[in-house]
Amino acid sequence: MTLLTETAGSEWWRSAVIYQIYPRSFADNNGDGMGDLPGITSHLSDLASLGIDAIWLSPFMTSPQKDAGYDVADYCDVDPIFGTMSDFDVMLKTAHTLGIRVIVDLVPNHSSDQHAWFQQALAAAPGSPERARYMFRDGQGPDGSLPPNNWDSVFGGSAWSRLTEPDGAPGQWYLHLFDESQPDFDWSNPEVREYFEGVLRFWLDRGVDGFRVDVAHGLIKMDGLPDYTPDPEGGSMGGDADDVPYWGQPAVHEIYREWHKLLATYDDDRALCAEAWLPTPEKTALWVRPDEMHQAFNFPYLVTEWDAVALRRVITESLRAFPGVGAPPTWVLSNHDVVRHASRLALTADNPQGDGIGPKSQGKPDPAVGLRRARAATTLMLALPGSAYIYQGEELGLPEAMEIPDDARQDPTWFRTNGERYGRDGCRVPIPWQSGAPAYGFNDTGASWLPQPEEWAGLTRDLQEADSESTLWLYRTLLAERRERGLGVGTLEWLEGFGDDVIAFRNDAVTVIVNIGAAPVQLPAGVVVTSSGPLEGAQLPVDTAVWLETV
Incomplete structure (x- = not known):
């Protein structure tokens, strides 16, 4: 048996479960169809009851919104479509009162062309x-x-x-590595570095608990800007290849060492999390060495298929690589840039990162299979040592919105590829709060910047509140048990004898078994803590995960 341990520590970010809020799609207070900061504040108590430790807000700074706020025109102000700086301060204070930390998105690779x-x-x-x-x-x-x-x-x-x-x-x-309205900064220029240190201080002084750093691996470009042709079958953000001249250049680490020193001058364990799409956990771990960032999204884990051998391999590599540099693994299954995992895990055709799913896509998922696998995948993820990120709406089991009309799409990818790639609109649709209400409770006017699928009427939060078998209740149970049992700072020990199609491990006193095969699996004797779906007596059905206290 292999013993793997997450490096323990007292810092909150080592084991935190962090909930990503995509502000324009979370909750709309003024009814204009665009989510806003007061809308977030109005639902913070719902997030507290879910059991998360922190929230991460995608960009809400001043922007022409050519790329949904990732084109920033003023890094130290709030865009009027989301509210005011006063609204931000109220949201921040309310979150802290509820015991929720706040991480904000920082976009340092490029600005808006309106900057x-x-x-x-x-x-x-x-x-x-x-x-x-x-x-x-x-x-x-x-x-x-x-x-x-x-x-x-x-x-x-x-x-x-x-x-x-x-x-x-x-x-x-x-x-511009992204849209033509997003020119890349030259990070070899000391003036750029000084500017962003000022931006960091602005938000830290306001009381934020950390930063998620967008395109953290892209700031430095290789000297001479040599030609490079990427793998056409690979992902667009660099996770499929080594030695890309605009991704993961060694000099970028110097920037984050300086940022680490800056954050260390503040109290309360302020944290940096890297969005760095790199090919392996070992390479990703280079971003979280003791003097650099505190977390890095584990994208090799996110893109792993629903396959027991592959998942066991990436978990093993992650629990070796990240603790090997003194950092926690940071697990994630969905975010605003990828197909929601309630759909992605049931795709039957290739779907490179950034392509999205639309009306003409091949290999569309079976919704029932996708949800069953998503619940099992989350039950697995939240049992792992380290930190974890949840994307808004996944606690409702939301699938990708696949039937968005062409004339309603807004992702730059759709336009820049002349409709060949659908892009990311499908994971960004405003989430449903209340059945029978306008825009499913996103607001009280019915306006929505992207159309919401009709089938989401049965997935609203109020309906799931009343159903103890719902995905919402599963997430609540998992988060409560994870916290109570200290799984985030636990020790993982692989269990043998369950076959190649089963993932089985023990995290301290909890035994976790996930059936990814084609037939039910006999369970060992024990008390069921929770499961992703109904059990069949002493057998674990296909695409189901269980937590046990074994005797």
């Missing part, structure tokens, strides 16, 4: 200090009409756009 710095760069000459804050380059060819290299945008198309100078002449090109 004051980029507007200054457009008005300045090539080679100027204003342009040196971004990645401006001359084009190739005798007239500079070809982009500086062959890099593609994550959202499709070229990663370079060419300026037109004030006199109408074609000018330099600028790099």
